[in-house]
Amino acid sequence: MPPLFSSPALDRHRLRLRHAAAFALLLIAVALFFFLFRFAAFSSTSPSPSPSYGHRLPTLVDLTLVHGAEDKGAVCLDGTPPGYHWLPGFSYGSDKWLIHLEGGSWCRNLTWCAQRKKTSLGSSAYMERRVEFVGILSDDDSQNPDFYNWNKVKVRYCDGASFSGNVEDEMQYGTNFFFRGQRIWEAVMSELLPKGLARAKQAFLTGCSAGGLSTYIHCDDFRALLPKDSTVKCLADGGFFLDVEDISGRRYMRSFYNDVAHLQDLRKRFPGCSSDMEPGQCFFPQEVAKGITTPMFILNPAYDVWQLEHVLSPEGSDPQHSWQNCRLDITKCNSKHLEILQGFRKSLLDALSEFKKKRDWGMFIDSCFIHCQSMKSLAWHSPSAPRINNKTVAEAVGDWFFDRREVREIDCEYPCNPTCYNVVLDRPYNEE
Numbered sequence: 286m287p288p289l290f291s292s293p294a295l296d297r298h299r300l301r302l303r304h305a306a307a308f309a310l311l312l313i314a315v316a317l318f319f320f321l322f323r324f325a326a327f328s329s330t331s332p333s334p335s336p337s338y339g340h341r342l343p344t345l346v347d348l349t350l351v352h353g354a355e356d357k358g359a360v361c362l363d364g365t366p367p368g369y370h371w372l373p374g375f376s377y378g379s380d381k382w383l384i385h386l387e388g389g390s391w392c393r394n395l396t397w398c399a400q401r402k403k404t405s406l407g408s409s410a411y412m413e414r415r416v417e418f419v420g421i422l423s424d425d426d427s428q429n430p431d432f433y434n435w436n437k438v439k440v441r442y443c444d445g446a447s448f449s450g451n452v453e454d455e456m457q458y459g460t461n462f463f464f465r466g467q468r469i470w471e472a473v474m475s476e477l478l479p480k481g482l483a484r485a486k487q488a489f490l491t492g493c494s495a496g497g498l499s500t501y502i503h504c505d506d507f508r509a510l511l512p513k514d515s516t517v518k519c520l521a522d523g524g525f526f527l528d529v530e531d532i533s534g535r536r537y538m539r540s541f542y543n544d545v546a547h548l549q550d551l552r553k554r555f556p557g558c559s560s561d562m563e564p565g566q567c568f569f570p571q572e573v574a575k576g577i578t579t580p581m582f583i584l585n586p587a588y589d590v591w592q593l594e595h596v597l598s599p600e601g602s603d604p605q606h607s608w609q610n611c612r613l614d615i616t617k618c619n620s621k622h623l624e625i626l627q628g629f630r631k632s633l634l635d636a637l638s639e640f641k642k643k644r645d646w647g648m649f650i651d652s653c654f655i656h657c658q659s660m661k662s663l664a665w666h667s668p669s670a671p672r673i674n675n676k677t678v679a680e681a682v683g684d685w686f687f688d689r690r691e692v693r694e695i696d697c698e699y700p701c702n703p704t705c706y707n708v709v710l711d712r713p714y715n716e717e
């Protein structure tokens with residue numbers, strides 16, 4: 286017996302439908318073929334549309350939340366688990382590890398930390414699920430010649446104090462705040478060690494800005510986690526914050542660090558720090574770096590834009606707004622500004638002089654107007670990257686890491702270096 290609703294008319298209708306569906310599928314397949322073909326042609330011959338240098342788009346790497354972090358109390362400001370992005374190494378880079386500690390300033394009081402809890406810098410609930418790996422994190426050999434095939438990890442920053450706080454109490458004035466950066470550092474390392482970090486032949490701890498300070502703080506801890514016969518070094522990029530007077534004659538940065546140190550009870554984290562110093566003083570790289578025994582590379586522009594904005598001419602120091610344009614674009618600085626900028630550069634070189642003598646240490650102090658050069662493909666290694674003695678930052682860092690030569694590059698004063706890539710900001714610099 287034929288099915289109840291089958292009729293010749295209905296069958297013809299079904300046949301037409303099937304033809305239409307097949308035709309539609311064919312159209313989709315043809316469209317897909319052309320799309321893929323064009324995309325392949327585009328990515329192999331056209332420059333990348335994102336502001337990066339190279340022959341292909343940056344690799345996107347997924348966020349991993351640290352397993353069991355809440356049980357260890359290793360959490361972001363808001364109590365969410367911390368996270369990291371891991372791009373596995375390949376070829377001869379499989380047993381080499383580069384860890385990058387994310388930057389993003391610090392929060393100095395509960396008002397600011399409460400705002401941070403609603404951003405990726407205080408909560409993994411707001412972290413991007415995938416990020417681009419560029420500069421020192423790039424897996425493209427043309428952009429990152431020495432480290433492209435290493436395991437690379439970007440550790441997200443969400444504790445507000447450069448991975449150094451460890452306050453047991455989670456209630457502050459009736460609200461939950463977790464100051465647990467030290468535990469986050471430990472939890473992330475414990476998770477990475479069994480993934481291969483524990484067997485690393487070579488390892489490199491890096492970070493920029495507040496992450497650069499984190500690198501000074503954790504460099505020796507990192508060394509201690511790795512096999513005795515491995516090569517371990519550290520790179521602090523744009524993290525040499527100076528304890529100097531601002532343009533109004535106050536020590537804005539020191540009072541900022543005093544607040545951070547007070548809020549997250551950091552004095553006990555730096556027991557070597559002398560008791561006649563203010564707690565915030567112990568948090569400056571110049572103090573932290575004194576005790577480091579692992580080889581360090583100090584990468585810092587002499588006119589770091591973040592520092593010009595927040596250390597030299599911070600909010601409240603310039604009521605006449607006479608620095609407004611100079612802070613955003615170095616070509617807008619007049620001779621008075623430049624004299625102060627050269628003084629700032631001199632303070633940096635004075636503070637660095639004791640580290641210049643350390644054997645095994647390296648430095649690259651260019652005279653550019655920039656911040657976080659290891660994290661920008663144009664500034665790290667590209668035809669338009671800043672050079673000292675004809676070497677890009679990537680080449681200088683690689684030469685030093687692999688002992689190809691000693692690297693203690695100090696650039697001449699602005700505006701002497703024609704290779705400088707100077708940023709022009711259209712608004713005050715707030716990231717990192």
Ligand SMILES: *[C@@H]1O[C@H](CO)[C@@H](O)[C@H](O)[C@H]1NC(C)=O
Nearest residue numbers: 393394395396397398541544
């Ligand atoms: C936090 O710091 C900012 C800026 O320094 C200040 O305006 C604010 O009043 C401070 N808040 C608290 C609760 O201390």
Ligand SMILES: *[C@@H]1O[C@H](CO)[C@@H](O)[C@H](O)[C@H]1NC(C)=O
Nearest residue numbers: 667668672674675676677680
């Ligand atoms: C600078 O380095 C490039 C390669 O990076 C090389 O082609 C060029 O000849 C060098 N210039 C000088 C003056 O040494």
